[in-house]
Amino acid sequence: MSLALRLEGVTKRYGAHVVLDDVTLDVEPGTLHAIIGPNGAGKSTLFGVVSGEHTVARGRVLLGGRDVTRVPAATRVGMGVARAFQVARVFPDLTVADNVLVAVLASHRLTQVFWRRRVPERTEREARRALERMQLTALADRPARSLSQGDRKRLEIGMALALDARLLLLDEPTAGMSPEETAATTRLIREVWRETGVTVLLTEHDMQVVFDLAQRLTVLHRGRVLCTDVPERVRERPDVAEVYLGVSAQHA
Amino acid sequence: MRAGGRWWAVALAVAVVAWAVAVPRLGLGQLALWEDVAIQVLFATSVNLLLGYANIPSFGQAAFYGAGAYTVALLAQSAWPPLAALAAAVAVAAALAFVTGLITSRVTGLAFSMVTLAIGQVLYTFVLQSNAAGGEGGISGVAPPARGLFDLTQPVHLWWFILLCVAVAMLALWWVVSSPFGRALTAIREDPKRAAFLGIAVRRYRVMAFTIAGGAAGLAGGLYAYSTTIVAPAVLNWTQSASPIMMALVGGMHTFLGPALGAVLITWLLYVLGQATRAYLLYVGVVLLAFVLLVPRGIVSIPDLLRRLAGGRRATGAAPEVTP
Ligand SMILES: Nc1ncnc2c1ncn2[C@@H]1O[C@H](COP(=O)(O)OP(=O)(O)OP(=O)(O)O)[C@@H](O)[C@H]1O
Ligand SMILES: [Mg+2]
Numbered sequence: 282m283s284l285a286l287r288l289e290g291v292t293k294r295y296g297a298h299v300v301l302d303d304v305t306l307d308v309e310p311g312t313l314h315a316i317i318g319p320n321g322a323g324k325s326t327l328f329g330v331v332s333g334e335h336t337v338a339r340g341r342v343l344l345g346g347r348d349v350t351r352v353p354a355a356t357r358v359g360m361g362v363a364r365a366f367q368v369a370r371v372f373p374d375l376t377v378a379d380n381v382l383v384a385v386l387a388s389h390r391l392t393q394v395f396w397r398r399r400v401p402e403r404t405e406r407e408a409r410r411a412l413e414r415m416q417l418t419a420l421a422d423r424p425a426r427s428l429s430q431g432d433r434k435r436l437e438i439g440m441a442l443a444l445d446a447r448l449l450l451l452d453e454p455t456a457g458m459s460p461e462e463t464a465a466t467t468r469l470i471r472e473v474w475r476e477t478g479v480t481v482l483l484t485e486h487d488m489q490v491v492f493d494l495a496q497r498l499t500v501l502h503r504g505r506v507l508c509t510d511v512p513e514r515v516r517e518r519p520d521v522a523e524v525y526l527g528v529s530a531q532h533a
Numbered sequence: 534m535r536a537g538g539r540w541w542a543v544a545l546a547v548a549v550v551a552w553a554v555a556v557p558r559l560g561l562g563q564l565a566l567w568e569d570v571a572i573q574v575l576f577a578t579s580v581n582l583l584l585g586y587a588n589i590p591s592f593g594q595a596a597f598y599g600a601g602a603y604t605v606a607l608l609a610q611s612a613w614p615p616l617a618a619l620a621a622a623v624a625v626a627a628a629l630a631f632v633t634g635l636i637t638s639r640v641t642g643l644a645f646s647m648v649t650l651a652i653g654q655v656l657y658t659f660v661l662q663s664n665a666a667g668g669e670g671g672i673s674g675v676a677p678p679a680r681g682l683f684d685l686t687q688p689v690h691l692w693w694f695i696l697l698c699v700a701v702a703m704l705a706l707w708w709v710v711s712s713p714f715g716r717a718l719t720a721i722r723e724d725p726k727r728a729a730f731l732g733i734a735v736r737r738y739r740v741m742a743f744t745i746a747g748g749a750a751g752l753a754g755g756l757y758a759y760s761t762t763i764v765a766p767a768v769l770n771w772t773q774s775a776s777p778i779m780m781a782l783v784g785g786m787h788t789f790l791g792p793a794l795g796a797v798l799i800t801w802l803l804y805v806l807g808q809a810t811r812a813y814l815l816y817v818g819v820v821l822l823a824f825v826l827l828v829p830r831g832i833v834s835i836p837d838l839l840r841r842l843a844g845g846r847r848a849t850g851a852a853p854e855v856t857p
Contacts, residue, residue: 334730386713388731393738
């Protein structure tokens with residue numbers, strides 16, 4: 282249930298602005314891999330490239346060894362790529378339960394069924410379980426628009442999980458969450474990863490979360506890969522500290 | 534469905550049947566009016582499948598309505614039985630909608646509306662020039678052959694036949710919107726990008742919705758041909774596309790029955806005011822404006838609105854209601 286990801290010399294530009302500069306990256310199947318880097322480093326753009334949201338100027342994207350550089354997003358989902366966005370995207374006027382149900386229906390390829398009214402019992406059950414897992418059962422009948430930022434993030438992660446992903450892309454999964462919610466979500470990600478063996482690629486500014494979860498770390502800076510290594514060694518690198526300290530000095 | 538929703542449905546069905554029995558006693562004028570009402574109910578509901586459920590702002594639905602009407606008018610000349618002619622009307626309109634949907638599936642927003650409008654006008658111009666379709670004068674004397682299970686040349690029989698067809702089509706559309714496909718459509722309406730990242734091939738769903746709505750509009754058009762016995766190019770004109778949109782707006786998009794209620798109100802209003810004054814369009818316009826300004830969520834939201842007004846007056850000073 283895991284998918285390998287490989288980026289080969291990927292370059293992404295907006296006009297003259299190079300956002301991803303010759304990025305080469307290997308994510309081993311079944312690992313929990315984190316991408317860190319200061320604001321504007323290109324982390325979300327990289328997720329967009331992997332999931333099929335963005336086209337690239339140069340380079341290749343490979344999923345499980347297959348070149349998907351020109352494969353549309355919905356097809357990549359079919360290959361097992363599930364994504365949660367940095368700013369959670371849910372269906373605002375649908376209830377929380379319906380949001381999850383649509384995801385489950387999609388994962389079973391049942392969303393084209395217009396000739397049957399009832400949703401199969403198995404699908405309903407699965408959606409209920411997904412709600413429970415995300416601790417959203419109490420909010421099931423609320424429209425998603427009424428949720429807090431943290432709850433919305435959780436809902437979206439739940440929808441991504443409902444897709445039975447083989448590669449899970451989580452863009453700052455705990456952004457906007459309280460410390461308790463953050464801890465619970467971190468636990469949940471590790472649990473799901475253990476149970477399913479899914480490949481997880483995540484970005485996060487909360488270093489606690491990163492060092493709690495990640496087996497491997499890639500540091501991205503101004504669109505370039507600075508290094509990819511195990512967390513302990515990344516932490517000791519002087520250039521990484523400099524990138525972060527330099528940036529925080531600018532911000533101060 | 535909400536608690537009590539079932540009772541509302543039963544009450545509504547009883548009222549419709551009672552009215553259906555009463556109408557033929559009110560004379561041929563009323564019969565023609567209420568046939569038109571029933572047909573516009575179907576047309577508006579089909580348009581709302583696009584507008585309200587899928588957020589596809591098509592301004593060209595008259596093309597499919599008109600295609601259905603012309604199909605029936607032409608086939609009636611070769612004495613096709615009504616069910617076969619109507620089935621052909623649905624097929625022709627759905628096929629046309631499928632092709633239109635494919636062509637327009639890469640365009641979104643205002644550009645999409647303009648393209649659908651243009652395609653409708655192309656068909657309008659084509660029929661205007663076509664001899665087979667009767668050119669400017671259209672085709673008159675459309676009538677089902679005077680044989681078969683029940684004789685549809687009898688006005689009362691035709692009335693029941695039209696009502697039955699509309700009822701079946703409405704049930705079918707209700708089925709579609711409450712199916713998994715219907716849920717996917719609303720999801721696409723809310724956020725097409727999010728839907729795509731759940732693996733939903735958004736464009737294909739839009740084409741499917743377009744085809745289904747087109748087929749239903751074709752049925753409405755076919756019934757219109759039988760009801761009025763005359764089909765002129767005006768059925769294809771863009772004004773014909775605008776009216777179901779207004780009905781959906783007045784009745785309430787995002788609900789299934791809203792557009793039907795809007796269709797009843799507007800068709801009836803057009804008739805009554807048309808009898809009373811030559812400036813009837815002006816008054817209908819005023820009603821429309823009033824609705825858009827005062828009840829933007831349509832007729833279906835009126836009970837809620839009244840409840841809130843009444844509640845608001847009683848609860849002045851109390852903490853505001855916290856409905857999410
Ligand atoms: N659509 C766009 N057009 C032009 N520039 C863009 C666009 N999207 C992103 N950028 C730029 O690309 C760079 C990388 O953005 P990206 O969102 O990938 O950064 P990030 O690492 O995710 O940052 P953050 O930590 O703030 O989320 C930024 O400088 C941003 O301004
Ligand atoms: Mg980002």
